[in-house]
Amino acid sequence: MTTHTASLFTIATGSSDPIYRQLIEQVRRLIAATVLKPGDVLPSVRDVAVTLAVNPMTVSKAYNMMETEGLLSRARGVGMLVAESKALQGPDHLIRPTLERAAAEARQLELDDETVLNLFKKILGESK
Incomplete structure (x- = not known):
């Protein structure tokens, strides 16, 4: 289990894609490229929001959508983890x-x- 920092993410401020969608797509690609592996811990909502200078609700929305989709799972006291099932998919x-x-x-x-x-x-x- 690897814990990742908020520097894992970047945003394109001029993009037509909303920031939450950019975060979701980045996680999908990082999982497909095996940079993120099952059980890896994602940075906290607060850390990502501060690092990227975005509203914490934006990051929370992205994390919640990825949890609903099955990309991430929530572990009490740990945070958001890369889910086992989705992480095994190829690119x-x-x-x-x-x-x-x-x-x-x-x-x-x-x-x-x-x-x-x-x-x-x-x-x-x-x-x-």
């Missing part, structure tokens, strides 16, 4: 919702699978 669960939206849009445009896959391969090749 593919992060990109799945984006790919599902892209697939739905491709269906709406009546594109065939081969065209969509070729375009995706081309895009992947461009980012190398």
